[in-house]
Structure formats: C-alpha cells, structure tokens
Amino acid sequence: MLCKPWHRLKTTFIIFVAACAFMAPLANASSADQVSEPPEKVILVIADGMGFPFLSAYRYFKDGRNYTKANDIQPTVFDTYLVGVASTFPADDTLVTDSAASATALATGVKTYNGAISVDAEGNPIPTIMQHARKQGWLTGAIATTRITHATPAAFFAHVPSRRMEDEIADQMSALDENGNPPFDLLLGSGRRHFVRKDDEGNRLSHLRTLSNRGVRVVDSFEQLKTQQRLPLLGLFYEDSFPYVIDDEKRLEMMSREGIRLLDNANKPYVLMIEASMVDWCGHANDIACAMHEMAELEKLMEYLIEYAAENPNTQIILTADHSTGGLTLGADGEYKFRAGDIHRIGRGLRTMAVDMNEMPAIDWDAYIDKYLPFTLTVDHQEALKKLAHSSSDRRRAEIQQVLVDIVRFHTGAGWTTGGHTGEDVPVIAIGPWSDHFRGFQDQTDIGKQLFEWVR
Numbered sequence: 464m465l466c467k468p469w470h471r472l473k474t475t476f477i478i479f480v481a482a483c484a485f486m487a488p489l490a491n492a493s494s495a496d497q498v499s500e501p502p503e504k505v506i507l508v509i510a511d512g513m514g515f516p517f518l519s520a521y522r523y524f525k526d527g528r529n530y531t532k533a534n535d536i537q538p539t540v541f542d543t544y545l546v547g548v549a550s551t552f553p554a555d556d557t558l559v560t561d562s563a564a565s566a567t568a569l570a571t572g573v574k575t576y577n578g579a580i581s582v583d584a585e586g587n588p589i590p591t592i593m594q595h596a597r598k599q600g601w602l603t604g605a606i607a608t609t610r611i612t613h614a615t616p617a618a619f620f621a622h623v624p625s626r627r628m629e630d631e632i633a634d635q636m637s638a639l640d641e642n643g644n645p646p647f648d649l650l651l652g653s654g655r656r657h658f659v660r661k662d663d664e665g666n667r668l669s670h671l672r673t674l675s676n677r678g679v680r681v682v683d684s685f686e687q688l689k690t691q692q693r694l695p696l697l698g699l700f701y702e703d704s705f706p707y708v709i710d711d712e713k714r715l716e717m718m719s720r721e722g723i724r725l726l727d728n729a730n731k732p733y734v735l736m737i738e739a740s741m742v743d744w745c746g747h748a749n750d751i752a753c754a755m756h757e758m759a760e761l762e763k764l765m766e767y768l769i770e771y772a773a774e775n776p777n778t779q780i781i782l783t784a785d786h787s788t789g790g791l792t793l794g795a796d797g798e799y800k801f802r803a804g805d806i807h808r809i810g811r812g813l814r815t816m817a818v819d820m821n822e823m824p825a826i827d828w829d830a831y832i833d834k835y836l837p838f839t840l841t842v843d844h845q846e847a848l849k850k851l852a853h854s855s856s857d858r859r860r861a862e863i864q865q866v867l868v869d870i871v872r873f874h875t876g877a878g879w880t881t882g883g884h885t886g887e888d889v890p891v892i893a894i895g896p897w898s899d900h901f902r903g904f905q906d907q908t909d910i911g912k913q914l915f916e917w918v919r
C-alpha cells in the first residue's frame with residue numbers, strides 16, 4: 464500500500480497525500496499506444512449535487528459505525544478512482560452554478576448563465592456533444608433518475624433560454640430531422656407529462672405517438688425496457704419524478720445496464736450521459752439519509768461500470784458533479800460528531816414523511832416518527848411538533864419537514880448551510896485508459912472540451 468495518509472512522518476504525509484489524491488487509479492492507465500487513439504465508448508456520469516462532503520459522508524455511512532478507534536475505514540469506489548477536481552462557476556454574477564449552466568458547460572464546453580440550457584449568454588444555441596457525435600456517426604444517449612426534460616439531461620439534447628421550458632425541451636427531443644430520425648438513440652428517465660399534454664388551444668399533443676409512428680420504441684415500465692432489442696428507444700417510467708431510493712428501490716444500475724446493452728447491440732461508438740439526479744434533491748431537502756441512499760445507488764452503478772470498462776478496454780468513464788447541494792458538513796453546531804451509524808436507522812425520506820404527516824391525524828405522529836426516525840426526541844422537538852399538530856398554516860408540510868430535519872441534524876451531526884447550491888469545486892473521478900486527461904485541477908468546461916476532442 465503506497466497511499467497511506469496516516470503515514471507517521473509529517474513531511475512524508477504531505478507528499479503522499481498530494482501524490483495519492485491524483486495518482487490512485489494509475490493501475491488503470493494503459494500504455495501510451497493505447498491512449499493515442501480516442502475511446503469508442505464514452506460514458507459521462509453526472510452526480511447532481513455531489514460535492515466532496517457527500518463522498519466523505521458516504522465513506523462513513525458505508526462503514527456503518529458511529530466511530531472507530533482503529534484505522535480501519537475502507538475507501539469507496541469514489542475514493543479509489545478520484546483523479547481531480549473541477550471548478551463550476553457560471554458565466555454570470557454569481558460564482559455559484561445551477562444544474563442548467565453546469566450541464567451546459569459539460570455538454571458544450573462553454574460557460575453560460577444560470578438557467579440556460581445549451582444557449583450562450585446572448586441566447587444563441589451552442590452545439591452539444593450529442594449533436595456533434597451524431598454528425599460523426601456515433602450513437603447518443605442519456606439516462607436520468609428524474610424527468611428527461613430536467614436541466615441536466617436537457618442540456619445535452621435541447622436549447623432553450625430557461626430550464627423551466629420543459630414542454631419546449633420535450634418538443635425538441637421529439638423533433639425529427641429531415642430523414643425522419645429523432646435527435647437521440649436512447650433516452651431513459653421520467654416526465655411523460657411533458658410529452659403527452661394539451662396545447663394552448665386545448666388540443667391533445669402526443670409526441671410519443673408521433674415518435675412511435677416513426678420507428679422509435681416508447682416504453683413506460685422497467686419490464687418493457689428489459690425486453691427491448693433495438694434503438695432508438697425512449698423510456699419514460701413516471702409521469703413526473705422518480706421516487707427517492709430510500710422510499711423505493713435502486714434502479715439506476717439496472718437502467719444503465721439495459722441502456723448499454725442496447726447501445727452495444729447497435730455496434731457503433733457511443734456517448735452516453737448518465738445522471739444520478741436525486742443526490743441533489745436530497746441535498747435541497749437537507750436530508751442526509753436520503754442522500755446516502757442515492758449515493759449507494761450511484762456506487763452500485765459505478766461498480767457495474769468498472770466491470771464493463773474492464774471488459775471493454777475502449778471505454779472511458781468520467782464521473783463528476785455539477786455542483787454541491789445543501790452545504791453539507793460533517794459536524795454541525797459546534798459539536799465534534801458525525802453519527803454515520805445512526806443515519807442507517809432512518810427509514811424514510813424526510814420530505815415523504817412530512818407529506819404523510821401533514822395528511823394523517825396528528826395523534827398518529829408519535830408512532831409514525833418512532834417507526835422511521837427512531838431517536839429520542841428532545842423537549843424542544845416535542846414542543847415544535849405539538850405546535851404544528853394544531854396548526855392550520857398552508858406552510859405546515861414545510862414546517863413539519865423542518866422539524867424532522869432538525870431532529871436528524873441533532874442526532875447525526877450532519878449539518879447544512881443552505882437549501883440551495885454551493886460553489887466549491889467538485890470531484891472528478893475517472894475510469895479507463897484515458898483517465899490522465901482529468902488529473903489535478905480543471906474547470907468543468909475542460910471536461911466538455913475533451914469529449915469533443917475524442918468524438919471525431
């Protein structure tokens with residue numbers, strides 16, 4: 464073991480940390496010969512909202528203990544393949560990016576303003592890696608655990624001045640070119656409501672029917688997905704959003720495995736974007752258990768992709784985040800503690816719990832909380848809940864959720880500074896012979912530019 468940050472000598476410690484941070488996956492790197500040609504299978508994984516604290520928290524969560532006195536906490540796959548960091552600032556006056564500007568930077572190599580979907584600061588469309596790849600005869604795809612019209616996947620296939628224009632994004636994703644082909648080979652996610660809707664005159668628009676009449680397979684269940692044999696394919700598995708993993712089950716690795724099977728069946732080079740969408744949603748909700756379950760889903764995906772890359776040496780995988788969400792800290796309110804083991808005791812998403820509690824009689828709250836959040840409540844938390852039990856505020860759901868967030872913060876030591884995003888640099892993790900391209904510090908646009916260089 465070369466990389467031991469716990470090395471006894473302080474001077475050596477510094478050298479080893481610096482070296483190890485950017486050298487760990489060297490075992491992956493192949494000979495210079497092999498990397499002189501570009502990869503033929505490029506998989507960009509975007510973990511929405513996954514700043515560095517999520518990697519640290521997940522390492523302890525996975526270990527599952529509240530503390531250890533031995534030096535025995537194992538690195539995760541994220542730690543093992545970490546190669547660099549990326550800055551994410553947008554081209555406006557904020558320095559803190561949203562998912563739209565950040566996805567645009569990754570998809571086009573160009574910075575833009577928050578809210579923009581692959582248009583520049585003046586609103587002009589910028590060619591995306593997917594559009595470029597199609598021109599070069601490559602297959603293109605996106606897989607997400609949210610609406611496929613949501614900011615991150617949208618920036619790879621559409622151009623609109625505002626991320627809120629999800630109907631227009633669905634229209635662009637459904638638009639056929641002069642040869643009758645859709646702008647994608649594979650899209651898997653949710654958001655059926657944007658593809659089947661009423662127009663301004665009340666006429667029913669069904670882009671799904673138009674697409675399937677033109678030879679695009681359209682599926683709406685995971686069972687159907689598993690039986691598909693060819694592209695192009697559009698899978699829309701929910702009307703709106705996916706459920707949280709903590710409330711449901713893992714699905715990202717399965718969706719990706721099926722998507723990659725279909726891309727491989729077509730036997731052409733491809734660029735695939737996979738988004739672990741809901742790390743961000745849990746971050747916005749300041750919900751540590753929710754975030755850790757989404758991270759576990761992402762780790763399962765990465766384990767599959769590592770296997771895939773080993774069997775397909777012409778594959779390069781890059782995992783990065785678009786920004787961090789929630790300002791997660793390990794340790795809150797001046798207390799030196801992060802109770803990773805106790806996070807395992809939480810059995811439901813806090814937002815889901817708040818929705819349930821807002822609808823059920825308050826007399827059932829105690830039993831419900833005890834089932835999914837089995838901590839001894841402080842007097843303050845009990846008082847806050849008692850007050851809300853009799854409240855008729857239309858913000859009651861949000862207020863209940865805030866008390867649940869406070870309970871979890873108190874018992875686990877997971878702190879949050881915001882309900883929004885934060886602007887610190889994000890991890891860059893790379894698997895495959897071309898990983899050297901991403902070593903050390905870079906801006907996220909460098910990742911986008913590198914993709915363009917490979918696809919030719």
Ligand SMILES: [Zn+2]
Nearest residue numbers: 512562743788
């Ligand atoms: Zn977000």
